[in-house]
Amino acid sequence: MDSRHCEEVLRHHGIRPTAVRMLVLDAMERFSDTFSLADLEEATGEIDRSSIFRTLTLFTRRHLLHLIEDGSGSAKYCVCHNDHACRIDELHCHFHCEACGRTLCLDHTQIPVIAYPAGYEVRQIDYLLKGLCPTCREKLRR
Numbered sequence: 001m002d003s004r005h006c007e008e009v010l011r012h013h014g015i016r017p018t019a020v021r022m023l024v025l026d027a028m029e030r031f032s033d034t035f036s037l038a039d040l041e042e043a044t045g046e047i048d049r050s051s052i053f054r055t056l057t058l059f060t061r062r063h064l065l066h067l068i069e070d071g072s073g074s075a076k077y078c079v080c081h082n083d084h085a086c087r088i089d090e091l092h093c094h095f096h097c098e099a100c101g102r103t104l105c106l107d108h109t110q111i112p113v114i115a116y117p118a119g120y121e122v123r124q125i126d127y128l129l130k131g132l133c134p135t136c137r138e139k140l141r142r
Helices: 003-012 019-028 037-044 049-060 132-142
Strands: 065-068 078-079 092-097 103-110 126-132
Touching: 003 019, 019 037, 019 049, 037 049, 049 065
Parallel strands: 092 126
Antiparallel strands: 065 078, 092 103
């Protein structure tokens, strides 16, 4: 990936571009679905776990990433594809396969509008479907 692109994305979100942050951003943008800290460790190779974790925490706070709690005990992340605006109406659902453990983005499945009491400010909605992905479902049918 172009380092200029990484710098622009980070600066756009008020994040000072450092070598580690640029490497993590480059690696995470290559994932097509969700990823974990361990996945990023493997993808970056030379960056220590604590530096990656601090970077993920910062990126989540600055809306470069969505944090997904899928019940697996391992936090998953996905890149915000909405020009990193992360408005409530742009959030999407996720699917966790109980057989293979993958958590997939369902980018085109919007989270339903939920009525909530006046005075509340909603900042995040987590909508997780659980079951079997098509591959695991087919394996069980055999």
